[in-house]
Amino acid sequence: MRIAPITPGTRPELAALEAQILAERGRISPLYQILLNSPAITHGWEQMLSAVRNRNSLPASLRELVILRVAILNRAPYEFDAHVPHALKAGVPQAVIDATRMPSIESDAPFSPxxxxxxxxxxxxxxxxxxxxxxxxxxxxxxxxxxxxxLVATIAAYNMVSRFLVALQIGH
Known part of the structure; x- marks a missing residue:
């Protein structure tokens, strides 16, 4: 990582923000530990990404496929690995997850229209x-x-996430 993470619970001024992240995500991941270095960005990031992941109209399976594909295209393995369990939980078959790894989406890939x-x-x-x-x-x-x-917001948001992860070498 190019920036030192903030260990949760070590800065009292971040307690409310950390509580918000925990309530929405159940944990404070390495990504959020880096983001905590900028509380305002962390707050906005959490609000937007929680809406994209948890409060949009796309089926969870489709949302996760999009996230996986963005991670592959942007060479963000940390993001891909973090979302495979979500995709599986949403009912995406392993063969479909594997198809997101293809260099291009072929006509014989196991995707619905x-x-x-x-x-x-x-x-x-x-x-x-x-x-x-x-x-x-x-x-x-x-x-x-x-x-x-x-759909467009999910693609755009996860391009932001993956590019942030790659630039700061989070998950290496």
């Missing part, structure tokens, strides 16, 4: 940034307006 479109959107947003109209038209076929927002 909606998952395939979500994976294509994930790849495009992560690799190319700009999303062609034809791809977004496919997104609109499979997802209502709220789910479109939640």
């Amino acid at each position: 909606a998952e395939r479109v979500a994976m294509q959107l994930t790849d495009t947003m992560t690799r190319d940034i700009e999303v062609p109209d034809v791809l977004f038209a496919d997104v609109q076929i499979h997802f209502d307006t709220q789910a479109q927002i939640d």
